[in-house]
Amino acid sequence: xxxxxxxxxxxxxxxxxxxxxxxxxxxxxxxxxxxxxxxxxxxxxxxxxxxxxxxxxxxxxxxxxxxxxxxxxxxxxxxxxxxxxxxxxxxxxxxxxxxxxxxxxxxxxxxxxxxxxxxxxxxxxxxxxxxxxxxxxxxxxxxxxxxxxxxxxxxxxxxxxxxxxxxxxxxxxxxxxxxxxxxxxxxxxxxxxxxxxxxxxxxxxxxxxxxxxxxxxxxxxxxxxxxxxxxxxxxxxxxxxxxxxxxxxxxxxxxxxxxxxxxxxxxxxxxxxxxxxxxxxxxxxxxxxxxxxxxxxxxxxxxxxxxxxxxxxxxxxxxxxxxxxxxxxxxxxxxx
Amino acid sequence: xxxxxxxxxxxxxxxxxxxxxxxxxxxxxxxxxxxxxxxxxxxxxxxxxxxxxxxxxxxxxxxxxxxxxxxxxxxxxxxxxxxxxxxxxxxxxxxxxxxxxxxxxxxxxxxxxxxxxxxxxxxxxxxxxxxxxxxxxxxxxxxxxxxxxxxxxxxxxxxxxxxxxxxxxxxxxxxxxxxxxxxxxxxxxxxxxxxxxxxxxxxxxxxxxxxxxxxxxxxxxxxxxxxxxxxxxxxxxxxxxxxxxxxxxxxxxxxxxxxxxxxxxxxxxxxxxxxxxxxxxxxxxxxxxxxxxxxxxxxxxxxxxxxxxxxxxxxxxxxxxxxxxxxxxxxxxxxxxxxxxxxxxxxxx
Ligand SMILES: Cc1ncc(C[n+]2csc(CCOP(=O)(O)OP(=O)(O)O)c2C)c(N)n1
Ligand SMILES: [Mg+2]
Numbered sequence: 001x002x003x004x005x006x007x008x009x010x011x012x013x014x015x016x017x018x019x020x021x022x023x024x025x026x027x028x029x030x031x032x033x034x035x036x037x038x039x040x041x042x043x044x045x046x047x048x049x050x051x052x053x054x055x056x057x058x059x060x061x062x063x064x065x066x067x068x069x070x071x072x073x074x075x076x077x078x079x080x081x082x083x084x085x086x087x088x089x090x091x092x093x094x095x096x097x098x099x100x101x102x103x104x105x106x107x108x109x110x111x112x113x114x115x116x117x118x119x120x121x122x123x124x125x126x127x128x129x130x131x132x133x134x135x136x137x138x139x140x141x142x143x144x145x146x147x148x149x150x151x152x153x154x155x156x157x158x159x160x161x162x163x164x165x166x167x168x169x170x171x172x173x174x175x176x177x178x179x180x181x182x183x184x185x186x187x188x189x190x191x192x193x194x195x196x197x198x199x200x201x202x203x204x205x206x207x208x209x210x211x212x213x214x215x216x217x218x219x220x221x222x223x224x225x226x227x228x229x230x231x232x233x234x235x236x237x238x239x240x241x242x243x244x245x246x247x248x249x250x251x252x253x254x255x256x257x258x259x260x261x262x263x264x265x266x267x268x269x270x271x272x273x274x275x276x277x278x279x280x281x282x283x284x285x286x287x288x289x290x291x292x293x294x295x296x297x298x299x300x301x302x303x304x305x306x307x308x309x310x311x312x313x314x315x316x317x318x319x320x321x322x323x324x325x326x327x328x329x330x331x332x333x334x335x336x
Numbered sequence: 337x338x339x340x341x342x343x344x345x346x347x348x349x350x351x352x353x354x355x356x357x358x359x360x361x362x363x364x365x366x367x368x369x370x371x372x373x374x375x376x377x378x379x380x381x382x383x384x385x386x387x388x389x390x391x392x393x394x395x396x397x398x399x400x401x402x403x404x405x406x407x408x409x410x411x412x413x414x415x416x417x418x419x420x421x422x423x424x425x426x427x428x429x430x431x432x433x434x435x436x437x438x439x440x441x442x443x444x445x446x447x448x449x450x451x452x453x454x455x456x457x458x459x460x461x462x463x464x465x466x467x468x469x470x471x472x473x474x475x476x477x478x479x480x481x482x483x484x485x486x487x488x489x490x491x492x493x494x495x496x497x498x499x500x501x502x503x504x505x506x507x508x509x510x511x512x513x514x515x516x517x518x519x520x521x522x523x524x525x526x527x528x529x530x531x532x533x534x535x536x537x538x539x540x541x542x543x544x545x546x547x548x549x550x551x552x553x554x555x556x557x558x559x560x561x562x563x564x565x566x567x568x569x570x571x572x573x574x575x576x577x578x579x580x581x582x583x584x585x586x587x588x589x590x591x592x593x594x595x596x597x598x599x600x601x602x603x604x605x606x607x608x609x610x611x612x613x614x615x616x617x618x619x620x621x622x623x624x625x626x627x628x629x630x631x632x633x634x635x636x637x638x639x640x641x642x643x644x645x646x647x648x649x650x651x652x653x654x655x656x657x658x659x660x661x662x663x664x665x666x667x668x669x670x671x672x673x674x675x676x677x678x679x680x681x682x683x684x685x
Binding site: 045046047094097098101103105106107108109110111123124125126127128156157159160161187188189190194195196262263264320321323325326327330 | 417660
């Protein structure tokens, strides 16, 4: 394993961190696959945007974040939250529309929150989380805290004016932000090349005097390394970085099915990217190098499965919100 | 008039089609697509732009196949840049084009408010009428399946407040086609708000191009006891409630506003003067909403109601995701029926 780690510039990486990273990816994959399995039951009555195929990015970035660091996510946010430490129960219950969900059943799968773990709420307006993330970083900087904010957004959000305005402000104020663009080449069914002429997202950082870096988003160690550098710079007060992580989403834009059947994308493209499966690649690498055994993988899977089953049961058994909740929380009550 | 009749179900409509084989029936979404295709054919300055207009689904079918038919220059996909692209359309309109800008959700319009409110709405006035902005912005209200707070809003009232804009909300396939054509020809910025739940609704639609005049409401059912003034999807709820009320001896008049700005004050006032009772059923929120404006017009006309006005709106809260809360959130025909009984009962006492 040493030779490989050296190649990535990760000489000092411990086995524990490697396994944590692996576990984090596997957890996201298995969680999303459970949704694929259960969604046809029509008990999760909300749109779900799955991140199968993109797990290495959330896992690789969040490995570097502390509990008090912030994460801003988007509509495709299950993985970001799990990687940041959000428990499965409140997520699953939210998808089932239950009162025990992270948002009390009011948000659904697009609107996840986990304040304790630094997730201050998730917007489903494309680009909506980017300025808010910069705002959280501004707050930690004004308060003199050393927390870092990671903002996840898609190649589609890179089209939005909100990105440029926020990125400019973050660089101007040298705020502790890591902008993570998950470039899966599509915004719904619209290819990046139909929306951007350059298709070199990371290069835009240069004109803002910020660091831009492009990585293979399906290579867990590459993401891990890029994020390590970016988080360190942010924490030291050097300023923001922009990581463009190239990846691919396996499922349709929304829902549990593949979308090539509907003519949205060529099947060959999906097949190619399935070969590039981030979980498979990392598993093979670790096993090849003797850093992981099949027995360890099985143990991990058992533990994760147990957690997922528990979360689903919890969600199913939980009560729906009372209808009196309908008008509650529109405003914060005075002196609360 | 076959065009103004609203059918409660597809089977009912198909029966009607058999009875009058000369009339054609298509869905609301097909009507929008047909109007767009005819506009593109008839006028070289018309073009369509929006996120996913060239997508295989074609914005729920409303733009399906148009790019193949008219080419990439006239039907173009857009980057995810709502404010910027709106401004691009405003500029193109100032320079002689007639853009139709399409948004999958009404919720994305707030991003483009600057270009709509500060630019499109003002340009004609601010420059002494030298230039006009013939821009139609289509957007769709989502509902159900946990769409939640950011994918289900009915924001018509926001736009009703802005001089220089027009706001249309067709409830039938006939109006969807005729209003869209009239909007493109109108020469002013027009906000067209559609409702996802109307897309598969069938109605009679003539094949040729025709216009439904902006600013004209439609009386869907005449009646003498109470005026139910409705908007978009709520028109269908109102028609159904009026049928149920008839069986109980309450003769309700149903008015479909169709255009919210400018409001058809004449039709509203005439109806309420006759019935003396008023219910407004809107898809949006109550405070400063369409219903408030309808009531203001009635009050300004000096009409004294026989019973207090009832407004049927969304509760004053964002849309919740949970199915139980969603169910409690949306008013429907039962609320209208109850309101009608209350207002008419009140009158008799
Ligand atoms: C402002 C805005 N415009 C459009 C949409 C509709 N929409 C939701 S997700 C999405 C695609 C986003 O693409 P990207 O940012 O690349 O994220 P991905 O879905 O690929 O993860 C679009 C167009 C939206 N939610 N908000
Ligand atoms: Mg994308």
